[in-house]
Amino acid sequence: MRVVIAEDSALLREGLVRLLAEEGHEVVASVGDAPSLLKAVRESAPDVAVVDVRMPPSHTSEGLQAAVQLRRELPDMGVLVLSQYVEREYATQLYMENSEGVGYLLKDRVGQVGEFLDALERVAAGGAAFDPQVVRHLIAGGQRRDPLESLTPRERDIIELMAQGHTNAAISARLHISQSAVEKHVNAIFDKLHLGDTAGYSRRILTVLHYIGA
Known part of the structure; x- marks a missing residue:
């Protein structure tokens, strides 16, 4: 797979680069902010992007907003969100607009490296990979009643x-x-x-x- 990594933690970003390289995948770009993610994906057209939610400059939801934008431009590109947070609004947009090739995992709930790699490969192949806790958040948002x-x-x-x-x-x-x-x-x-x-x-x-x- 050709992969772009967008993660503002330099330590985690470099760890992902090494992990994917060891597994035989090509990391075409690794960046630390949303504007760089947009630029890298548009230039390299990867198979899949691994994206954090909260990135500079405001550390709110720039990464996920960029992922939604990129999916509209490149619907065949997979997006695997890897974050500590569930951002319901943009996560719902990401899934509802095109449910193929989308994943959302919580960093502290990925128990094994193999679990992450399997999810990444499924997303790149057009499948889905959602943490059960993320699913519960999304369902709860959709069923909110007056x-x-x-x-x-x-x-x-x-x-x-x-x-x-x-x-x-x-x-x-x-x-x-x-x-x-x-x-x-x-x-x-x-x-x-x-x-x-x-x-x-x-x-x-x-x-x-x-x-x-x-």
């Missing part, structure tokens, strides 16, 4: 009346239930909306704002 969806019909009635400005006593009279039952429903609503006791804020107002926003 907490209002978990409310019961009675709780929805109560939150609507709260939004209209009614007190618990007024809600009790309108719904023909006891005031203590209203209070239990209101506390359940606070729990489902994850509104704990926060100094300086009215949970009732925050609940109404959440309802109006939804």
Whole structure:
């Protein structure tokens, strides 16, 4: 395989270069920042790029953003992300736009050299290689639900009346239930909306704002 390595840690970068060379692969470039990654891939058109997520200058998600950009330009090139972090937004873009030839491994969860090499070869051949923990993060992001969806019909009635400005006593009279039952429903609503006791804020107002926003 012809490989480009993008890793800002010089020690890890050189270790990967030696490892791949020993396995008979050609490292056509090894770089330490995202602009250099873009330049190296465009000049050498490798089979696969090994990319860290957080790279200079800001050490946020430059590496992964560059990988997304390169995959759009070179869809046949494999990309194996090797990082300590799961960056959900760009990882999702990387996978959803073209799921072939993509991998994402967490550095501290790669237990054996053979595991890394196998993943790299699969990605270069058009397969996929995702750490289970990364998959869980991506699935969790895709299934995030609005907490209002978990409310019961009675709780929805109560939150609507709260939004209209009614007190618990007024809600009790309108719904023909006891005031203590209203209070239990209101506390359940606070729990489902994850509104704990926060100094300086009215949970009732925050609940109404959440309802109006939804």
